[in-house]
Amino acid sequence: MSPLDVRPLDPDVPTIDRRRAEDYLSAGLWREERIADLLRAARLRSPDRRAVVSGTTTLSHGELHRAVTVAGRRLEGLGVRAGDRVVVQLPNCTEFLVLALALIDIGAPPVLVLPGFGEYELSHVVRTARPVALAVRTGNRSALTTESTRRLRKEHASLRHVLALGAGTAGDVDLAALCDPGAPWDEQVAQAVTAPRRSDGCAVDAAVFLLSGGTTGPPKVIPRGNAGYAYMIRAATEIARVTEDSVCLAVMPAAHGFVLNCPGVLGTLAAGGTVVLGDPTDPRQAFDLIERERVTHCALVPTVAMQWLTAAAGTSADLSSLRVIQVGGARPVPELAGRIRSVLGATLQQCYGMSEGLLCYTRLTDDEAVIVQTQGRPTSPMDEVLIVDEQGRQVPNGTTGELLTRGPYTVAGYYRDPAATAKAFTPDGFYRTGDLATRTPEGDLVVNGRVRDIINRGGEKIPAEDLELLVARHPAVRASAAVGAPHELYGEVVHLYVVPETGQEPTLLELRRFLRELGLAFFKLPEQMEVVAQLPTTAIGKIDKKALRARIARRRAAEA
Structure with missing residues (x-):
């Protein structure tokens, strides 16, 4: 049999x-x-x-x-x-x-x-x-x-x-x-x-x-x-x-x-x-x-x-x-x-x-x-x-x-x-x-990145959408977006953009503590944060992550 x-x-x-x-x-x-x-x-x-x-x-x-x-x-x-x-x-x-x-x-x-x-x-x-x-x-x-x-x-x-x-x-x-x-x-x-x-x-x-x-x-x-x-x-x-x-x-x-x-x-x-x-x-x-x-x-x-x-x-x-x-x-x-x-x-x-x-x-x-x-x-x-x-x-x-x-x-x-x-x-x-990958004529693969919106912190994969949903639970947060920011050691770390509720402005430390209290893994915590009045959107109304990453790149270039 x-x-x-x-x-x-x-x-x-x-x-x-x-x-x-x-x-x-x-x-x-x-x-x-x-x-x-x-x-x-x-x-x-x-x-x-x-x-x-x-x-x-x-x-x-x-x-x-x-x-x-x-x-x-x-x-x-x-x-x-x-x-x-x-x-x-x-x-x-x-x-x-x-x-x-x-x-x-x-x-x-x-x-x-x-x-x-x-x-x-x-x-x-x-x-x-x-x-x-x-x-x-x-x-x-x-x-x-x-x-x-x-x-x-x-x-x-x-x-x-x-x-x-x-x-x-x-x-x-x-x-x-x-x-x-x-x-x-x-x-x-x-x-x-x-x-x-x-x-x-x-x-x-x-x-x-x-x-x-x-x-x-x-x-x-x-x-x-x-x-x-x-x-x-x-x-x-x-x-x-x-x-x-x-x-x-x-x-x-x-x-x-x-x-x-x-x-x-x-x-x-x-x-x-x-x-x-x-x-x-x-x-x-x-x-x-x-x-x-x-x-x-x-x-x-x-x-x-x-x-x-x-x-x-x-x-x-x-x-x-x-x-x-x-x-x-x-x-x-x-x-x-x-x-x-x-x-x-x-x-x-x-x-x-x-x-x-x-x-x-x-x-x-x-x-x-x-x-x-x-x-x-x-x-x-x-x-x-x-x-x-x-x-x-x-x-x-x-x-x-x-x-x-x-x-x-x-x-x-x-x-x-x-x-x-x-x-x-x-x-x-x-x-x-x-x-995303390419294949050489000899059959070897070269991996070029991800189709989905994730942040790769030293090999640990962090889903941006999942993190954003948890951040949204904080009473001082109206909206947020997480993207990967270049980092010399980890390759990428979480950079969090936050639109606060009127009259409030949470700090990075407060949000990290809040996320840990929700039981989130330590490596998924944001390591950089920026408070903004609004998030950029695409023509169909989605958050424009490309524009947010470009903003980080421009700032890094200006600081170089």
Whole structure:
């Protein structure tokens, strides 16, 4: 029987048409395996090799397998079953990795949320995903307050458990204990560590849920199906040359798809390599980790890469182990890209993609011009890429248009959001990326910007319309418009134009505090503000964002 004949655990997960699915199976891209099978096999293959380094904790692949298996049984003891969903918002730490792998292992896909998201974004995710549990860090360093988690449990009936990393409230589950293989456990759990496990679910079931960048509003929930996700990770691992000797440093949130699966954390573990978890904001701390752990691979957004290049001039750390620096999340300027090899001693690999699917890479053997000036070419020979004009007609190579894509690891739609799916996907399954791109005669892509109105702050996507709607809630604001203003480090920051109510004039600090009280993520807050009497409009009455950006450009030119 074909794996496509197996009934999915979750009927709300959109699936691609059967003909294309059968093509991917026939081509050997899809296999009858879950990503859990791939990861479990790697843990058992080399049990004595290092798997995870986090702070002072080091786990071998065998120890990681025990921790994952034990955590899975404890989750099942809490009533978490295959097909359930658990929202995970944790920093880079051992508990994050053990919990995420345990959920994947038992077929209860984690919904991975970036640590910086606030209650506003998280509430939307919980409302859509309907998870049975929420895993969060508690305490002063948490993005959520105790009151926030209490409100979420009260407002969302599906939430039965809060898995708390830190000092939780009464009734919370101690996440550190749940993920600790050294804690007491019974004989049944002990036997499960070595017993073979039946793979629950099928090829089209979700392995994990990622979140969209939120370019058109609150983040959308993206189900990554097992077969496509496993293929993508296998292919990315080969392209980045990740092997059991590789050491991958995660300095950005591991919940981000770029860090998690391109090939990232999951690809390194699947290859039998070592993952170093950290979140150092100071490049010097990252350099110390590279020297100590002999890091070979790391994924960075351009802003962090720029910080590393600046800091490298004054470091005495030995960075000679570095082989590959992946840069993605936003297009790096060619000048930055060109300095990676000469300053850090590693090969730059540009990565372009999205949580919905398509991944493009420059290859490690490409000419320097391709590596520096393009965002590479698709991962799979069965990735389909169209570049179209405003009427949906394909444009020739060298001409800019919107990039559309479908392929063996691009999803078929968003989870429980048919309206967003209908808007973002064509009837024949192509995903409208919203990115403007050109294609070279050799097939490499150059990404030129966005179709939709978003602000790209260092790789973090901020939807202007969503921000404007929240600003409008302030009693002193009559109207507002948010645009991206050029910034030396982040590429763009939010510049907010505000039309105040008569007799009032809110300050930038007041609006930032107001937005934080609404639960908005910190990186989405405006960093510049200008009070104006009115906003310019186009001939059809829309706010003229082009005129607002030109106003910023004129002021910058005058100040230069």
